[in-house]
Amino acid sequence: MTAASRQMKLGAFLWATGHHIAAWRHPKAHVMAGVDIDHYIQLARTAEAAKFDMVFCEDAAGLREANVGIASQTSRSIGFEPISLLSALAVQTSRIGLVSTASTSYNEPYGLARTFLSLDHLSGGRAGWNLVTSASPIEAANFGSTGLKPHADRYERAREFAEVVTGLWHGGASGHDGQSFSVRDPLDLPRSPQGAPVMVQAGASDVGRDLAARTADVVFTAAQTFEEAKAFYDDLKGRMAAYGREPDDIKIMPGVAPVVAETEAEAREKHEELQELIPDDVGVALLSSYLSISDLWRYPIDGPLPELPESEGMKSRQALVVEQSRRDGLSIRQLARHFAGARGHWRIVGTAAQVADELQARFEGGAADGFNVMPSWFPGELDAFATLVVPELQRRGLFRRDYEGRTLRDHLGLKRPA
């Protein structure tokens, strides 16, 4: 693909009532959205009509927040298991990609490879797997009492897990006998309509980046500033040669939380309306969970973030929060509210032209191949992005006006595995 014709990739990150922590308190919020299949069908069809590359679902096999009182005050206290959800969406859509998160810690590779390949066949070659190693001690407690495994061990298991899964998808090497897994037979399914389901990753630690450089087709990431995004982009693409891969073999798609309206004032008003709905205790609890520390509430809420102990949780995410708090001199309350709103992701508030300017700058500046769009509440902010920002990107030649292929790999411009 020539530089002139290079176009950005877009994911629609689905999330019950919306990505904003207070989305469920929005006057138009659909509080039971997490278990309303018609709600999700509507979102997927909106994203497909706007020619998004994919819809994306996160996952965790357990509550997202240890404190049940707090969990009930977030926008994702309940929701469908994502494979069943995406399988339903597969037969209610025809072109858009369907990507789900699944854990290498609480699944077996034969079962996971089979389920995703089944979704791939159901959808005519539109499935993708977002590999996570599951950093939450809440999940660990639902899968035996052994507790959360050390970061390095989780990633060693994940590396072998990914090797087994891709081996099964590529239809060749059955007969894996390794450290954590032993798999004898091929899958009971034909080869994928797109060669193999798309492999997505989001781990941003050093070992996470190496795993992505080796095996990922798409990488989701969180970056507040252009410099952070660019540094991550260059670092990850730079690691790929060691695995015999070309930079364009991975599409890097940072998360973005846009709030868009016809005028800038209207966009700011919409944003403030949601920010004011965040209770302090929920904000601080979410920040605590992100930082994998349990006693943040002990510190003065208008004081600075304390020094953090070394954690076995998500190291890269922790570093990002600390860096921002020091850079902007934010109090715990300010940081909590700021992070709670977009959950650590990049936020853009403005008109379609303003949002498109910012996306274009990162895309053309070599800091992103596309974006994973995280609307603050559904369906309103997805509708706004689809009707305001997408046409603006299309006018600028930065985004497709129609699908050219039928599979997710086609949309993303990825090579078909041999």
Place this chain on the structure above:
Amino acid sequence: MTAASRQMKLGAFLWATGHHIAAWRHPKAHVMAGVDIDHYIQLARTAEAAKFDMVFCEDAAGLREANVGIASQTSRSIGFEPISLLSALAVQTSRIGLVSTASTSYNEPYGLARTFLSLDHLSGGRAGWNLVTSASPIEAANFGSTGLKPHADRYERAREFAEVVTGLWHGGASGHDGQSFSVRDPLDLPRSPQGAPVMVQAGASDVGRDLAARTADVVFTAAQTFEEAKAFYDDLKGRMAAYGREPDDIKIMPGVAPVVAETEAEAREKHEELQELIPDDVGVALLSSYLSISDLWRYPIDGPLPELPESEGMKSRQALVVEQSRRDGLSIRQLARHFAGARGHWRIVGTAAQVADELQARFEGGAADGFNVMPSWFPGELDAFATLVVPELQRRGLFRRDYEGRTLRDHLGLKRPA
């Protein structure tokens, strides 16, 4: 429900090209049916239009036959993973129940409980789980090298597994800390629209029957003769009082493989057409697999079945085959062909009236609460059952003319869990 108004329950057992081993060789067979979602949507809609209680999917995470050459010559060498399949069918149907098999040996209870409850919400309360302990060494080899666990160990794990899953579904007792599993939190989903997904079982060994008597809502079984069916029915219902349950709390639904046509001669001709398509090596290989012995091919094909060693596979199934071979004086070839055709299930060949007579006799004779219908090939034999046998059963007042409720538990007349 009074005796006069008691009506039979019907399941449509879906199975790629069809239940007959040679279905894929049928002149009208759809060889890629196993990965054609439109094929399955058509079958589910046919079953729903005929007011079946449920569609049912078996499952095994691996090839169904160790010998790949033989496996490729059966009617189920490839196919969708059933949770993804039924999730897709959930949004293409509105009333029929959706029951899938899943293993207690290769899953974790938190993940399985969550997936089935998600399917239950997707479908508005139409999901059921068929618990199996997975007796196949082929599956075991895809989930670590430890091999197939002894029958008693598998059932002990299954008993605890079922306890955790129903606890999670019933929304109460989180905090399980047992022999095999430790689960701390509740599920991240609301209570099921039908109280809890329906629990199905099919194990017919002594320990399997006890587990069913304790926890099952529906029991599938294989019985050739009325006496076998009646003995099983009385035995299982007799075990329920020990667990504080009433006989009607379980619906016992033996498998039945009907071949039906306008005339008896036509039905016989249809049946013979398929029987003649069974190659001897495939028949013997399938029989070997059923008996969990690998060297059946060493014995003279026109001689009797040899004495069988004790096996860790499906004990009850083995006993059934041996009993029939001795009773009817069948050679290995005859037994193989006989069993290959209906896979050990009861076969009825005849007109709608003849098929209805036989079903009615078992239903009214206290040997069945309904039947799991196993058409020899799809869609032809399901269509024939729906258009010929179902209206005949309706005329006799033995089967519903329309759904009265919305959930699977409603259709089956099962109590809603407290």
